Amino acid sequence: MIPEFLKIAGGTVYDPANGIDGEVRDLWMSGGKIVEAPSDFETRPARTIDAKGLVVMPGGVDMHCHIVGSKVNAARMMCPEHGEIIPSTTSTGLRYAGLGYTTAFDAAIAPLAARHAHEELVDTPCIDRGFFALMGNNHYIMRAIRQNEPDRLKAFVGWLLGASKGFAAKLVNPGGVENWKNRPEGNARDLETRVDHFEVTPGQILASVAWAADELRLPHPVHVHTLNLGLPGNWTTTLQTMKRLEGHRAHMAHIQFHSYDGGDGDESTFGSKVGPLVEYLNDHPNLTVDVGQIVFGPAIGMTADGPVGHFLGRLYGTKWYSNDIEQETGCGVAPIEYRNTTAVHAWQWAIGLEWFLLARDPWRIAMSTDHPNGGSFLAYPRIIKLLMDATFRKDALAALPAEVRERSVLRDLDRQYSLSEIAIITRAGPARMLGLTNKGHLGIGADADVTIYTPDPDPEVMFALPRYVIHRGRIVVEQGEIREATRGRTLHVAPDYDRGVEPDLQKWFESSYSIRWRNYPVEADTIGESEVVP
Amino acid sequence: MDPSRTVDDRRIWPDSVCTACGCLCDDIVVKVKGDRILEAQGACSIGEGHFLGNRRGDGPEAWIHGEPANFDEAVERAAILLAGASCPLVIGLQECTTEGHRAAVELAESIGGGLEVPGVSATILSLQSVGEVTCTLGEIQNRADFVLIWRADPVRTHPRLFSRHVLEPRSDFLPGGRNDRFLAVVDIRETTTLKEADLAIPMDEGAEVEALWLLRALVKGIAIEAEQIAGVALKDWQALVERFRAARYGAILYDGRSNGLSVRGIHSLVRELNERTRFVVMPLHSGGNGVGARNVLTWRTGLPGAVRFVEGQGPLSSDAGLPSATAADAVLVVSGNPMVMDNEPTTEVRRKIPRVLLTGNQEPHPQAAEVVIRTAAFGIETSGTVYRMDGVPLPLRAVVASRFPTVEAVLRSIEHRVRERRA
Amino acid sequence: MALLLRRTDESDLPIEVIGVRPDRLRGMPPAEIGRFPIRHGNRTVPLAEVFQIKGDPSDERIDFEGNLRNVHRIGAQMSAGRIVVDGCTGWHLAAQMSGGTIEVSGDAGDWVGAEMTNGHVSICGSVGDLVGASYPGSRRGMTNGTILVGGSAGAEIGRSMRRGTIAIGGACGDHAGLGMIAGTILVFGSCGRYPGAEMRRGTIGLFGGGPVPLLPTFRRAGRFRPQFLALIERELRRTGFAGVDWPSGKLDLYHGDLLSLGKGEIWTREGGGLA
Missing domain, CATH: 3.40.228.10 (Dimethylsulfoxide Reductase, domain 2)
Structure with missing residues (x-):
């Protein structure tokens, strides 16, 4: 059979992974991949998109969001009044496509409920997707650390990712959630806190799992939501965490929520400590971050950090959902309303932007709102405008309470992101951080995920309404209309691990879980079309 | 993956899920000879009743107005009834797996109907x-x-x-x-x-x-x-x-x-x-897969509880919407209970409404609905995902084969006929 | 001249007249009004397919006539003008309205004035559940305005209401004022179980006489002649709320719900409050 070609002709291409910064080029694709232009000049593409004057980028990659699984579905059930922020799986996929995104990862899935998450992923159209498996409060991991058996731990991480068909190892408030499950007000306030029953510390969990992820050669390193999320003065813990991860690759999630000054009980000392943290990041290429930018308006706090859910529910006096998941994690959900008149919220907004503007290497900082924690991913075009347009940003800052206006370094920052830098933080960078060699770029052999924008003086307009979105070589969006809801693939890993661990593991499993060992792994037929990422 | 093994003339299914009550015990060893379940090791008395009470259904695969009919005729009749309605309703859904729920959502969308899982409001x-x-x-x-x-x-x-x-x-x-x-x-x-x-x-x-x-x-x-x-x-x-x-x-x-x-x-x-x-x-919660039904409907529509599909719009909530059950002019019931409607509080209203019943019960009442279509017995002859009362998903594996199609197969056939009729 | 919408058929299918309100239709040419899309079962149809249309809404008034029991959302989200219904209506009458007046000669279904922010609704007959209530998941019910019901009302009236007045000439069902934040509910007939459960502030007057079943988290505060009542009585009489027996002597006052702030007041006729 003669392959069918799709050609994008004459677009201005931004493909930073391949060093292409706004060059007029043709792109050919076939069989869902970017291909060489056919050598035979007679070959006509089945379709040509005339992209003259248009901007061509790889499809967007969201590396940290919460879009599927038991916690998202609990939020849908609890908050029908916020259906706009937590829509159905179908709408989620269509909305990502509508924004020019073709890949997204849910950042927090309990392996025990992995089957549920996969069923939702299958029902999320138009994007390739996967999830990070929660293991920061896993009993077997803590046991292996206590018994000083790193090889057992490494094998377990491999087994767990394979069994849940997850993509990466995720730590959420390591040790702290277990303490909260074990006693009222229990938590971990610093890396040396002792975890009840297990005699290990958060610092040990961080270092051990980071090591295991490296040893297993996972495409994405350990993905860390560290202790004290959202609390005043938490920047010291964040810095300690980064230091503790020295010698390993690691990703620090929604760093905005972990960069706060204060904590001495005096509310007026709340503020930004981005300075020392970003300096550390700039000097340590082993680390990457995503921002977790907040946007003013309604949001849903949604986290595996059980005590944070409790904190939010109490702080705002809202309804609160919590779900403790045996041997693995917690889960908290509570609605939030970010107001630009509330000083703490205004600080959070400013702190996120400080991160974007002070991080030196755009390849190591990714766009995220930690959807829906900081607000919907639909806010990305607005955030892009805040980054590209310093005047717009300063006007927005001017509307905030005086203490933020006057104390945030934002007022002195004139940096404006270029289109190429936007392409890095929204697709090329996250794809590289995730270890997805076929995503985030337009080189030969890449997945044919392409977004075509109409240039506009207003970046928000430009990025909110892509002219074309192509997913695996199929046109999903054309002129703002959905053309085809493509099926998408689930991306997961299948690490090699020492199977010798299984008898002990099974024994432990059968004595602790409420389900049988045999019924835990997710089978291939549950996850739809999929791809193992090496 | 098929975990069963054969010993002599018996097939042994380890760690089977029992859907008889909300516990969804997943440690039952089911022993099968041919199409007959001999033993459900580890099951409680309710679970034993569930497994051992299963007998291979015989008789017609469907009825129309109480008369035996073949599957295609019944599907055709159901499609005519549902596609012709102005306010059709799909209810029940506690006795099927995720695949059935997905098919139900798609059918409801294609007929412009409502969807309701009774209970737990x-x-x-x-x-x-x-x-x-x-x-x-x-x-x-x-x-x-x-x-x-x-x-x-x-x-x-x-x-x-x-x-x-x-x-x-x-x-x-x-x-x-x-x-x-x-x-x-x-x-x-x-x-x-x-x-x-x-x-x-x-x-x-x-x-x-x-x-x-x-x-x-x-x-x-x-x-x-x-x-x-x-x-x-x-x-x-x-x-x-x-x-x-x-x-x-x-x-x-x-x-x-x-x-x-x-x-x-x-x-x-x-x-x-x-x-x-x-x-x-x-x-x-009680047995079956009502928890799964609510989960799947919620993620597929974004709305908890009852929903309805209206031409030209996404799914709308009818939790606080309309008295859909009483307004319906055609109802599709997905249930194992042969006379399910008699247990509903709105029986009087619904009795007058033309009904299609999909049932995995072995002795369905041929006149329980205008169209009765038999399906594989849930929990015994069906595979897929079920959700325990705490939301933990579990794999259900058919331990015996059925003469009858699954709920999802019937729903998809009806939907297919609806679309064909439209085109 | 008013716009007259007369329903002529008798079908039971639900009809939703979203947007058919004076502030929206005013100034619209008659042909366009006829084409105005409404929901009929699972279809969208032009207004003229279901209603005979006469007159025009230039004076911001719409009159509904005919079989309206299954016509839902009359006056929902209306911001100004007047709607007069001759007959009984379906659900969500006046829901989320922000201004204007709605009068109904017969009954209305559930969700009358749910989450309304202002305006005036009066219904001569009886109404269903959740008058002035919050929709599922929402934090607030009605935030202002008046709902007057001549007959009885169902359960959970005034759920999470923030402000405004609900007056029921007849009886009301269970959980009146559930989680109410503030505002006033007056009931002149008997009252169902657990009025004021989780109320924070606000006033519930239960004037039907006979015992009122209160939760143990309400505390008797004494017997007083309430000052506010005369004001409300004058105001409601002015708007045509008549035929009820206003209490004249002293009333018993209870404070609660102690589980949530406890600044709510329940007033009953003497000796009415029974735990």
Whole structure:
């Protein structure tokens, strides 16, 4: 059979992974991949998109969001009044496509409920997707650390990712959630806190799992939501965490929520400590971050950090959902309303932007709102405008309470992101951080995920309404209309691990879980079309 | 993956899931000879009834107006009925797997209909007003040193709940098992469960809400001037509250079918208890896969509870929308119960409405609906994902083959015919 | 001249007249009004397919006539003008309205004035559940305005209401004023169980006489002659709320719900409050 070609002709291409910064080029694709232009000049593409004057980028990659699984579905059930922020799986996929995104990862899935998450992923159209498996409060991991058996731990991480068909190892408030499950007000306030029953510390969990992820050669390193999320003065813990991860690759999630000054009980000392943290990041290429930018308006706090859910529910006096998941994690959900008149919220907004503007290497900082924690991913075009347009940003800052206006370094920052830098933080960078060699770029052999924008003086307009979105070589969006809801693939890993661990593991499993060992792994037929990422 | 093995002329299915009650025990060893189930090792009496009561259905695959019909005729008739309706409704759905729910959503969309999973509205409403502090059963199994059963009789309705998850198990946290746990039971009548309690509080019928409000007040330290509430002396309620306070990880289990303000009261009480200690709540749901139905419908439509599809719009909520059940002009019931409609409160209204019934029951009533289509028996002849009452998903594996198609296959056939007719 | 919408058929299918309100239709040419899309079962149809249309809404008034029991959302989200219904209506009458007046000669279904922010609704007959209530998940019910019901009302009236007045000439069902934040509910007939559960502030007057079943988390505060009542009585009489027996002597006052702030007031006729 003669392959069918799709050609994008004459677009201005931004493909930073391949060093292409706004060059007029043709792109050919076939069989869902970017291909060489056919050598035979007679070959006509089945379709040509005339992209003259248009901007061509790889499809967007969201590396940290919460879009599927038991916690998202609990939020849908609890908050029908916020259906706009937590829509159905179908709408989620269509909305990502509508924004020019073709890949997204849910950042927090309990392996025990992995089957549920996969069923939702299958029902999320138009994007390739996967999830990070929660293991920061896993009993077997803590046991292996206590018994000083790193090889057992490494094998377990491999087994767990394979069994849940997850993509990466995720730590959420390591040790702290277990303490909260074990006693009222229990938590971990610093890396040396002792975890009840297990005699290990958060610092040990961080270092051990980071090591295991490296040893297993996972495409994405350990993905860390560290202790004290959202609390005043938490920047010291964040810095300690980064230091503790020295010698390993690691990703620090929604760093905005972990960069706060204060904590001495005096509310007026709340503020930004981005300075020392970003300096550390700039000097340590082993680390990457995503921002977790907040946007003013309604949001849903949604986290595996059980005590944070409790904190939010109490702080705002809202309804609160919590779900403790045996041997693995917690889960908290509570609605939030970010107001630009509330000083703490205004600080959070400013702190996120400080991160974007002070991080030196755009390849190591990714766009995220930690959807829906900081607000919907639909806010990305607005955030892009805040980054590209310093005047717009300063006007927005001017509307905030005086203490933020006057104390945030934002007022002195004139940096404006270029289109190429936007392409890095929204697709090329996250794809590289995730270890997805076929995503985030337009080189030969890449997945044919392409977004075509109409240039506009207003970046928000430009990025909110892509002219074309192509997913695996199929046109999903054309002129703002959905053309085809493509099926998408689930991306997961299948690490090699020492199977010798299984008898002990099974024994432990059968004595602790409420389900049988045999019924835990997710089978291939549950996850739809999929791809193992090496 | 097929985990079964064959010994002599028998096929043995280890770790099978039993859908007879909400426990969804997944450790049943089912032994099958040919198409007959010989044994369901490990199952309780309800579970045994579920597995061993299954007989291969014989007789016609469908009926139209009580007359035997073949599958294609019945599907055609169902499609005409549903596609021609202006306000069709799909209800039931507790007895199929995720695939069936997906097919039901797609069919409802294609006919512009409503979708409803009966039951648990009070639990959802309570979740929507105060939230829910809950856990998976394994947490109760490993940590709960205090359990309160509030007006439920799990010893009878969920026979293995106590031994597998709630009372007996030993764990690193509770090495003494039953001896490390305290069981309190509050009920209005002498139940089997009440007899097992370390603290039994029999209360007056119809006064649950007063009792819950009182408990909440005592937990919050609000003085109440009353000698007795709900027929129980104040000091006895105080004794219960002392037990709440002494708990490290408390759990309150109640009947998932409960209604009214008491559910909100229980959920609020649990939330308030978390100000002092750890507490969780869990509604005890009945068998089948109603939990899965609500989950799938929620993620597929974005809306909890009842939804409806209207031409040119996405799914709309009919929770607070319209009295869809009474307004329907055609109803598709997906159920194992051959006479399901007789159990519905709106029978009188719905009886007049043309109905299609999909049933996995072995002896369906040919006149239960205008069109009756038989499906594989849920939980025995079907595979897929089911959701336990705590939301934990489990793989269901067919242990015997069926003569009849699955619910999803029938729904997709009907949808296919609807689309063909439109085109 | 008013716009007259007369329903002529008798089908039971639900009809939703979203957007058919004076502030929206005013100034619209008659042909366009006829084409105005409404929901009929699972289809969208032009207004003229279901209603005979006469007159025009230039004076911001719409009159509904005919079989309206299954016509839902009359006056929902209306911000100004007047709607007069001759007959009984379906659900969500006046829901989320922000201004204007709605008068109904017969009954209305559930969700009358749910989450309304202002305006005036009066219904001569009886109404269903959730008058002035919050929708599922929402934190607030009605935040202002008046709902007057001549007959009886169902359960959970005034759920999470924030401000405004609900007056029921007849009886009301269970959980009146559930979680109410503030505002006033007056009931002149008997009252169902657990009025004022989780109320924070606000006033519930239960004037039907006979025992009122209160939760144990309400505390008797004494017997007084309430000052506010005369004001409300004058105001409601002015708007045509008549035929009820206003209490004249002293009333018993209870404070609650002690579980949530406890600044709510429940007033009953002497000796009415029974736990």
